[in-house]
Amino acid sequence: MTGVEQLGDRPELLAVEGLTKAYPGVVANSDVSFTVAEGEIHALLGENGAGKSTLVKTIYGLVRPDSGQMRMSGAPFAPAEPRAARAAGVAMVFQHFSLFEALTVAENVALGMERPPPQRALSARIRDVSEAYGLPLDPARLVGDLSAGERQRVEIIRCLLQEPRLLIMDEPTSVLTPQEVGILFATLRKLSAEGTAILYISHKLEEIRALCDSATILRRGKVVATCTPREKTARDLAELMVGETLTPPARPAPAEWEGPPALEVSGLTVASPMPFGTSLKGIGFTVKRGEVLGIAGVAGNGQDELLLALSGELRSAPEMVRAAGHPVGQEGPNERRRRGFVSAPEERLGHAAAPAMSLVENALLSGAIRRGLVRRGFVDWRRTRAFAAEVVQDYDVRTPGTHVAARALSGGNLQKFVIGRELSQQPAVIVVNQPTWGVDAAAAAAIRQVLLDRAAEGAAVVVISQDLDELLEIADRFAALNEGRLSAPRPVQGLTVEEIGLMMGGAHGMHAAAGDAGEHLHAQA
Amino acid sequence: MIGSIDPILLIASLMVASTPILLAALGELVVEKAGVLNLGVEGMMITGAIAGFIAAVETGSPFAGFVAAAAAGAALSLIFALLTQFLLSNQVATGLALTLFGIGFSALIGQGYTGIRPPATPRLDLGPLSDLPVIGPILFRHDPMVYVSLALVVAVGLFLRRSRAGLILRAVGESHDAAHALGYKVVRIRILAILFGGACAGLGGAYLSLVRVPQWTEGMTAGAGWIALAIVVFASWRPGRVLAGAYLFGGVTVLQLNLQAAGVAIPVQYLSMAPYLITILVLVVISADRSRAALNAPAALGKSFHASS
Numbered sequence: 001m002t003g004v005e006q007l008g009d010r011p012e013l014l015a016v017e018g019l020t021k022a023y024p025g026v027v028a029n030s031d032v033s034f035t036v037a038e039g040e041i042h043a044l045l046g047e048n049g050a051g052k053s054t055l056v057k058t059i060y061g062l063v064r065p066d067s068g069q070m071r072m073s074g075a076p077f078a079p080a081e082p083r084a085a086r087a088a089g090v091a092m093v094f095q096h097f098s099l100f101e102a103l104t105v106a107e108n109v110a111l112g113m114e115r116p117p118p119q120r121a122l123s124a125r126i127r128d129v130s131e132a133y134g135l136p137l138d139p140a141r142l143v144g145d146l147s148a149g150e151r152q153r154v155e156i157i158r159c160l161l162q163e164p165r166l167l168i169m170d171e172p173t174s175v176l177t178p179q180e181v182g183i184l185f186a187t188l189r190k191l192s193a194e195g196t197a198i199l200y201i202s203h204k205l206e207e208i209r210a211l212c213d214s215a216t217i218l219r220r221g222k223v224v225a226t227c228t229p230r231e232k233t234a235r236d237l238a239e240l241m242v243g244e245t246l247t248p249p250a251r252p253a254p255a256e257w258e259g260p261p262a263l264e265v266s267g268l269t270v271a272s273p274m275p276f277g278t279s280l281k282g283i284g285f286t287v288k289r290g291e292v293l294g295i296a297g298v299a300g301n302g303q304d305e306l307l308l309a310l311s312g313e314l315r316s317a318p319e320m321v322r323a324a325g326h327p328v329g330q331e332g333p334n335e336r337r338r339r340g341f342v343s344a345p346e347e348r349l350g351h352a353a354a355p356a357m358s359l360v361e362n363a364l365l366s367g368a369i370r371r372g373l374v375r376r377g378f379v380d381w382r383r384t385r386a387f388a389a390e391v392v393q394d395y396d397v398r399t400p401g402t403h404v405a406a407r408a409l410s411g412g413n414l415q416k417f418v419i420g421r422e423l424s425q426q427p428a429v430i431v432v433n434q435p436t437w438g439v440d441a442a443a444a445a446a447i448r449q450v451l452l453d454r455a456a457e458g459a460a461v462v463v464i465s466q467d468l469d470e471l472l473e474i475a476d477r478f479a480a481l482n483e484g485r486l487s488a489p490r491p492v493q494g495l496t497v498e499e500i501g502l503m504m505g506g507a508h509g510m511h512a513a514a515g516d517a518g519e520h521l522h523a524q525a
Numbered sequence: 526m527i528g529s530i531d532p533i534l535l536i537a538s539l540m541v542a543s544t545p546i547l548l549a550a551l552g553e554l555v556v557e558k559a560g561v562l563n564l565g566v567e568g569m570m571i572t573g574a575i576a577g578f579i580a581a582v583e584t585g586s587p588f589a590g591f592v593a594a595a596a597a598g599a600a601l602s603l604i605f606a607l608l609t610q611f612l613l614s615n616q617v618a619t620g621l622a623l624t625l626f627g628i629g630f631s632a633l634i635g636q637g638y639t640g641i642r643p644p645a646t647p648r649l650d651l652g653p654l655s656d657l658p659v660i661g662p663i664l665f666r667h668d669p670m671v672y673v674s675l676a677l678v679v680a681v682g683l684f685l686r687r688s689r690a691g692l693i694l695r696a697v698g699e700s701h702d703a704a705h706a707l708g709y710k711v712v713r714i715r716i717l718a719i720l721f722g723g724a725c726a727g728l729g730g731a732y733l734s735l736v737r738v739p740q741w742t743e744g745m746t747a748g749a750g751w752i753a754l755a756i757v758v759f760a761s762w763r764p765g766r767v768l769a770g771a772y773l774f775g776g777v778t779v780l781q782l783n784l785q786a787a788g789v790a791i792p793v794q795y796l797s798m799a800p801y802l803i804t805i806l807v808l809v810v811i812s813a814d815r816s817r818a819a820l821n822a823p824a825a826l827g828k829s830f831h832a833s834s
Contacts, residue, residue: 062706082708098703100696102824110689111696112707 019068028054046218089165101144178501257289262460294475311343340428355407395420543775549753552725559718560698560825564620567750568627573727598727698823759808
């Protein structure tokens with residue numbers, strides 16, 4: 001609907017010139033320039049840490065640049081705070097939602113507006129606008145009770161009620177099923193046709209090719225290319241973004257292993273220990289030795305609880321979880337570790353690692369049992385230091401030394417350390433949640449490769465992830481969590497994206513704004 | 526002998542006994558709804574008690590005393606605000622330090638004021654209402670601060686539920702990061718809430734030294750600040766329940782004093798601990814539905830905020 005040749009006719013809306021922002025030790029943006037025309041869908045493409053978030057925070061008035069300037073419709077634009085940016089017509093949908101769980105939808109929307117109408121009038125407007133854009137919402141519901149997709153609708157509606165000229169979307173599809181992505185794209189196209197410019201931030205290449213009119217590609221804070229994504233292949237874009245060629249992980253030949261399944265879960269039903277958590281309902285699957293089971297699902301559908309139930313932090317009836325035929329549901333994490341369970345939760349700081357403790361101490365925390373680091377109640381520090389050094393060495397963790405506190409490591413490096421620490425314990429059952437979240441492409445490929453290597457050595461691997469591409473790349477079988485229930489696992493071979501989307505719960509009651517939701521799904525495959 | 530207790534007088538004195546805790550708890554409720562845990566209520570109360578006492582004695586005006594008490598409580602809470610909001614010190618430790626400081630500081634400046642009677646706080650003249658049978662003595666023969674505290678319950682309730690400023694305050698207490706991302710001044714809002722909490726605690730303290738007792742003695746708050754803190758939590762951060770909790774505590778206190786005076790054959794120690802036990806028990810039962818209580822609890826309570834992320 002919006003050809004590139006028309007772009008020249010449209011007036012310029014936002015111009016960014018020579019923007020530079022440095023933090024201690026890192027230059028987040030270096031001399032960044034680009035323009036967005038009215039009604040244009042413009043992509044900002046780059047890896048984690050490439051500087052996309054800093055750039056949009058500058059445009060939204062949350063970060064002040066060190067140098068450089070911006071113009072909005074030709075006039076100088078230097079918002080000192082988000083309020084000024086909103087007044088100039090900029091609205092933003094955040095990557096990590098800026099919502100308040102204990103407040104209602106209407107209250108959340110009111111908080112994002114300068115002069116909200118009274119609650120009753122606002123509720124009526126929320127209903128009207130949400131219906132008009134195919135994103136139905138009940139203004140009286142608590143946000144804490146909504147699904148991730150519904151929460152994003154709240155953010156979008158909050159932006160739309162301000163009638164923005166520029167809508168910034170920071171990684172909007174990471175929490176959506178493929179069907180929901182299709183509906184979101186239809187909504188964005190409708191907005192674009194009405195003249196609203198959209199700055200779309202993502203590292204998902206096919207999405208950008210399907211949706212965006214033009215793209216600015218960032219690498220380590222610098223603009224490395226500006227292009228029309230439809231004229232490039234996904235591979236071209238990936239190489240521009242990463243700056244090197246990537247090799248997909250190699251699959252060792254599958255081996256046959258004797259004995260009962262390494263992990264059997266049947267009828268696993270436990271209440272969530274967290275407020276606004278999702279309880280698990282009748283989950284069942286088996287994983288054989290040497291097999292990788294991929295579990296997909298939109299965030300907040302029971303992933304955290306499933307990891308807790310498998311690691312032993314959340315206990316269940318004994319028969320609900322079996323390891324090599326033994327009932328272990330009632331056992332805690334340490335007993336399960338003795339049987340060869342290792343796990344890496346999604347939250348790195350505070351769950352997988354203690355932030356203020358050194359890498360050596362963190363290595364001890366989970367490696368004590370299987371690596372024999374404690375003798376008669378006393379810590380064997382020499383062996384513990386050697387274990388931590390081994391993990392740092394083998395998994396290419398970039399750190400000045402093993403005495404460094406866990407919180408001082410970058411997200412990707414800490415993730416490599418956590419995964420390495422678990423996988424260096426001769427595991428029989430590996431459970432990981434979001435193993436490559438926030439990790440750069442090269443490190444992510446390395447982590448996937450070790451998971452496959454451990455499987456080849458006979459471990460049963462359960463990978464919980466919201467990255468479908470990752471699951472399709474490494475899993476043998478595939479299942480999806482939806483509202484605490486798990487779909488029946490199916491072989492990955494021959495699965496279509498449409499089927500995966502339905503396993504994840506389909507469109508969760510949304511309906512398309514312009515009736516063309518289906519077409520983008522193919523681009524996802 | 527129990528028959529010697531006059532129920533009308535009992536209820537009337539219940540309202541007087543409850544007002545200090547009610548004022549302090551309402552202030553702390555607003556502070557906690559903004560996501561700040563200030564354990565210094567006891568220290569701010571006793572500082573307000575002595576500041577109000579001195580001002581009232583020196584000027585001869587109880588009104589000046591209450592104003593000075595609110596100012597002194599707010600000033601003490603400002604120390605807490607600077608330490609926790611700008612220097613990012615731990616809120617629990619800072620609050621405890623504030624309590625210890627307040628108790629010591631009030632003893633120091635109050636040295637010349639023991640054994641003096643403050644000027645009497647006049648009762649509000651409500652004309653014919655005060656002469657009504659039963660209802661008159663219970664409801665309409667009090668000093669103005671009792672009515673101020675009741676009005677404050679309604680005002681805080683309406684502010685938090687209905688006003689935009691109250692919505693922003695709750696949002697800051699729920700998730701300071703999200704509120705900051707939307708452009709709200711988290712630190713400024715929290716400092717204002719802390720000052721309000723300090724002023725309320727100061728008023729509560731002054732009510733003790735100017736009306737309830739009325740006299741200055743060292744350590745005279747005797748844990749009232751801690752009870753106010755407990756009431757806020759067990760009342761699930763609701764002004765109406767804070768009122769109920771404070772009046773329950775005040776009621777049992779007055780009742781047990783009357784029972785002691787009437788010479789009931791229960792050891793005095795049991796009677797003295799009764800208000801604390803009964804209040805906590807009743808509020809625990811009321812807030813037994815954990816999921817609903819958690820919903821009302823400010824999610825960012827006690828967490829430090831810095832705009833660096």
